Amino acid sequence: MALDAILKPINRLGRGTASALAELGYAGAILVESVYFALVGWRHGQPVRPAAIVEQMRQVGIDAIPIVLLLSFTVGLMLGIQFVSAFSEFNAESQVVMAVAKSVTREFGALITGILVAGRSGSAFAARIGSMNVSQEVDALYVIGIEPVRYLAAPALVAMLVMLPTLTVLANTAAIVGAALYCAPVLEVSPVVYIIQTLHALEMRDIWEGLSKSVVFAVIITLVGISTGFGVTGGAEGVGRATTRAVVLSITLLVVADMVFSFFLNR
Amino acid sequence: MDAEPVIDVQRLNVWFGKRHILHDVDFRVMPGEIRVIMGGSGSGKSTLLRHLLGLLKPRSGSVRILGTDIAAASSAEVLRLRRQMGVSFQGGALFTSMTVGENVALPLREHTDLDENTVRIMSRLKLEVVNLGGFQDLMPSQLSGGMVKRAALARAIVMDPKLLFFDEPSAGLDPVVSAELDELILQLRDAMRMSIIVVTHELESAFKIADTITVLDRGHILMTGPVAAVRASDNERIQDLLNRRPRKVEVDTDEYLRRLTEAEVD
Numbered sequence: 001m002a003l004d005a006i007l008k009p010i011n012r013l014g015r016g017t018a019s020a021l022a023e024l025g026y027a028g029a030i031l032v033e034s035v036y037f038a039l040v041g042w043r044h045g046q047p048v049r050p051a052a053i054v055e056q057m058r059q060v061g062i063d064a065i066p067i068v069l070l071l072s073f074t075v076g077l078m079l080g081i082q083f084v085s086a087f088s089e090f091n092a093e094s095q096v097v098m099a100v101a102k103s104v105t106r107e108f109g110a111l112i113t114g115i116l117v118a119g120r121s122g123s124a125f126a127a128r129i130g131s132m133n134v135s136q137e138v139d140a141l142y143v144i145g146i147e148p149v150r151y152l153a154a155p156a157l158v159a160m161l162v163m164l165p166t167l168t169v170l171a172n173t174a175a176i177v178g179a180a181l182y183c184a185p186v187l188e189v190s191p192v193v194y195i196i197q198t199l200h201a202l203e204m205r206d207i208w209e210g211l212s213k214s215v216v217f218a219v220i221i222t223l224v225g226i227s228t229g230f231g232v233t234g235g236a237e238g239v240g241r242a243t244t245r246a247v248v249l250s251i252t253l254l255v256v257a258d259m260v261f262s263f264f265l266n267r
Numbered sequence: 268m269d270a271e272p273v274i275d276v277q278r279l280n281v282w283f284g285k286r287h288i289l290h291d292v293d294f295r296v297m298p299g300e301i302r303v304i305m306g307g308s309g310s311g312k313s314t315l316l317r318h319l320l321g322l323l324k325p326r327s328g329s330v331r332i333l334g335t336d337i338a339a340a341s342s343a344e345v346l347r348l349r350r351q352m353g354v355s356f357q358g359g360a361l362f363t364s365m366t367v368g369e370n371v372a373l374p375l376r377e378h379t380d381l382d383e384n385t386v387r388i389m390s391r392l393k394l395e396v397v398n399l400g401g402f403q404d405l406m407p408s409q410l411s412g413g414m415v416k417r418a419a420l421a422r423a424i425v426m427d428p429k430l431l432f433f434d435e436p437s438a439g440l441d442p443v444v445s446a447e448l449d450e451l452i453l454q455l456r457d458a459m460r461m462s463i464i465v466v467t468h469e470l471e472s473a474f475k476i477a478d479t480i481t482v483l484d485r486g487h488i489l490m491t492g493p494v495a496a497v498r499a500s501d502n503e504r505i506q507d508l509l510n511r512r513p514r515k516v517e518v519d520t521d522e523y524l525r526r527l528t529e530a531e532v533d
């Protein structure tokens with residue numbers, strides 16, 4: 001029995017690892033297949049329709065613009081407040097422009113956009129595909145001769161790869177405007193001058209850092225949402241659980257990926 | 268008849284985990300035949316159907332559809348097969364984000380280069396066939412249960428398939444509507460020379476539409492034969508099923524004790 005007490009958790013850990021690996025493999029397969037269908041699917045009677053991509057772009061991208069702008073504007077303003085108060089303690093207010101510019105473009109723009117889109121669209125992918133799975137709509141796609149990955153996953157992936165970086169650029173802009181509105185009066189310049197100073201402070205690689213993160217975030221959010229959706233069993237309750245799980249898991253992975261990125265890019 | 272069977276299943280065995288769900292199933296359907304698969308709940312009807320549809324791949328035994336081994340076929344061959352098969356799922360499985368008309372038109376849009384007008388006309392024709400003329404602009408959520416089944420049937424036949432699969436056509440429908448669906452199935456076979464496979468619980472409907480019946484019981488095929496032969500069968504399990512008798516529960520004491528005391532496995 002004492003042995004059992006040791007073996008049970010090990011057993012459970014082993015099973016957990018195995019299922020995590022299986023999931024990773026499954027998500028990887030979806031990624032590979034989506035790319036395959038997007039590139040050469042049309043040659044094999046499985047085209048990824050531009051109309052489907054545009055529709056996804058609207059849902060994940062265009063519809064998210066107002067909330068992304070609002071949130072990143074607010075965060076920009078907050079960063080401005082914090083940096084001004086922190087730097088003023090040792091009379092280094094002039095560094096505020098630089099600090100805001102770099103932290104927004106390298107970090108916060110992409111992260112805030114990623115978290116928002118994970119909440120909006122990652123959950124929507126999981127819910128939509130999950131409920132299609134439960135009602136046999138995914139089976140119906142198969143028997144009609146439509147590969148579900150081509151029809152459901154590929155358009156979402158392409159749309160996310162385009163829209164998440166785009167949203168990130170918008171978020172960067174809104175955050176810097178937000179910071180400008182608070183900081184410019186404190187620094188005794190006009191907001192326009194503040195923004196010009198920001199543009200001077202920024203290097204190309206700051207922007208790239210944020211954008212390359214957002215590409216990785218797009219892949220994470222899409223794959224987690226979609227593979228969770230395809231894995232749904234157990235009716236409406238299962239769909240609900242999958243939705244929650246997709247959001248929690250994708251935000252967790254997103255933050256970890258962000259940390260890893262920041263670590264390696266800033267050494 | 269010397270024609271090739273449209274469906275040829277040989278020695279199909281299926282396991283889910285350690286449970287043996289289908290045992291050495293042989294299943295053959297000839298062109299133009301209406302075959303009904305009958306059997307109690309949990310006997311493996313849906314599992315067999317999922318293998319016929321290629322949604323599950325056999326690990327042991329073979330499934331040939333229209334002469335092609337569906338597990339070994341290339342994706343191009345599978346696609347060619349799929350264009351010749353129509354399926355109406357138990358719950359309809361209409362795409363909830365599309366109108367009824369778009370649902371029916373989807374296979375045409377995906378598999379043909381027909382222009383938009385032709386697609387619209389053809390899908391409306393099929394809706395007329397199932398008595399849903401004029402309902403093309405409704406969403407699936409606005410349809411009644413019987414209408415959903417008929418719309419799913421329209422989508423299943425829109426490509427004029429050689430093979431039509433129908434899971435539980437009458438489940439959850441009132442007797443009149445379900446009789447109408449039976450009529451429709453017979454008409455489809457006569458008008459379009461389809462081979463039709465129907466899974467059903469309903470005895471009355473089975474006897475009305477079937478040419479031949481396959482009786483499944485706990486994963487075994489008890490018999491396959493014409494309606495009259497099945498009715499006349501002296502197999503006790505078949506008679507239980509036909510006369511709605513509760514099955515006799517045979518208690519195997521050892522097995523029973525083993526089940527109770529067995530440690531948790533999975």
Ligand SMILES: Nc1ncnc2c1ncn2[C@@H]1O[C@H](COP(=O)(O)OP(=O)(O)OP(=O)(O)O)[C@@H](O)[C@H]1O
Pocket residue numbers: 283288306307308309310311312313314315
């Ligand atoms: N995905 C699955 N995983 C594990 N077991 C399964 C799975 N699908 C079916 N089974 C099992 O296989 C057996 C046959 O199920 P199946 O759905 O084929 O029965 P059925 O004849 O269609 O029953 P019903 O008339 O109730 O629909 C059942 O015991 C069921 O528990």
Ligand SMILES: [Mg+2]
Pocket residue numbers: 312313314
């Ligand atoms: Mg069933």
